Amino acid sequence: MSTHRLLPIDPQTGRARDLRSLASHAAAFGPLPILPPSADGHPGPLIEAIAESRLCGRGGGWFPTARKMQAVVDSAAGRRKRSPGSRPVVIANAMEGEPASGKDAVLLAHVPHLILDGIQAAAATVGATDAYLAVHRGTPSIDDLERAIAERRSDLVRVELITPPARYVASEESALSHWAGDDTATPVYGDRPFERGMNGRPTLVQNVETLAHLGLIARHGGSWFAEVGDAQAPGTTLVTVGGRVRQPGVIEVPTGTPVSDILARCGGVDGPVEGFLTGGYGGAWVASEALWSAEWAPAQVREAGGVIGAGILWALDAAICPLHEMARVATYMAGESAGQCGPCRFGLPSVADDLTDLARAASTREDLARINARLALVVNRGGCKHPDGTARFIGTGLTVFSAEVAEHLGGGCSASRSGASLPIPKIRKTPVKRAGKDFR
């Protein structure tokens, strides 16, 4: 019987099975069917199953995958008339820049061949002649991935492993498409990757979870995929559950699963929760009671005030100060920008500084008003969505934790425990010059 699982579970241990070898992968999932390639400026026949599946990208934006592939094919067809040989490129995004996310690492470690199947399926569908798997430098599974790639001698398209630096914005699609093999990988504005990406060629960038789903759609079809989950964004999805839960980790659930069930699968919350972070550091905070009753699907989580983003659900311990957490993350996010656009050069560092003062209970109402005014100014003004995501993280936090904000404006803090909860990677040398507090 076909399975909806990206991560088959070992019944003995209750953990995801180790399917790193091609033989174990083929035994678990069955063979990948022959993939008819695209021809004459049209997508390959698999596009119909992908459209029928209503698969949406799992890298954060939940954009319909079939539409994105069609855009790459159309762009390549238009370009070929002018410059023959400009065939598309596929980049599998396994960079997992969100520090609170663990789902892509789990896929790489357990089912690398399912990702590689998805790369082949994507390449056949858009007519790509080159494919890359991008993992950030220092990824523990690099040797295993190289072995997995070497095992696949009958693939249509050879996959090359690339290792850009482990920076938050290095995994944005235009940064990946234009990475020059050096220590910087910065977003490039202007043409989008589907128009001009790697080496000027139309480039399809997909998250590796999206591609792993594609590996299953190629086997079982689009209607099979859409049998489970939410009607608008069907299928299963990986959720990284962290914070104040008894068994944090990555689980796979059908989209539309109630948040309360997801938390129950992780052993339930382990004490009072102040609020939930949804979607990661480019995501949104939601009050506990608003999220608890919601279903984990893009539209429903949005209605509750959150975003699924890269599939992160983080329960914030009520004993910890949410403003300290927000200030730590805002400082990290300000330091991770590429420092190319006004909102990142001036806006984010200033907001992070003001938020740090607020967390220290050293702010006035005027300071708070300035944070809100600056947040409004950074939105929609960057070359990529990094400032928008960070502004949403901070803006929703100030609303959800308004009682704590009021306490801090009065010089206090309600936290009963000091300490940090959300993970912050070691901050590397920041390319951003701090601009002081005069950003308007």
Ligand SMILES: Cc1cc2nc3c(=O)[nH]c(=O)nc-3n(C[C@H](O)[C@H](O)[C@H](O)COP(=O)(O)O)c2cc1C
């Ligand atoms: C600042 C920033 C960081 C991003 N980081 C990631 C990432 O780590 N992994 C990822 O898959 N997508 C990331 N994205 C989204 C990618 O740009 C791109 O939309 C995604 O890889 C497309 O895959 P999908 O359609 O399968 O979701 C990021 C976007 C932004 C703006």
Ligand code: SF4
């Ligand atoms: S908005 Fe920020 S991260 Fe995005 S391109 Fe501009 S400077 Fe770089």
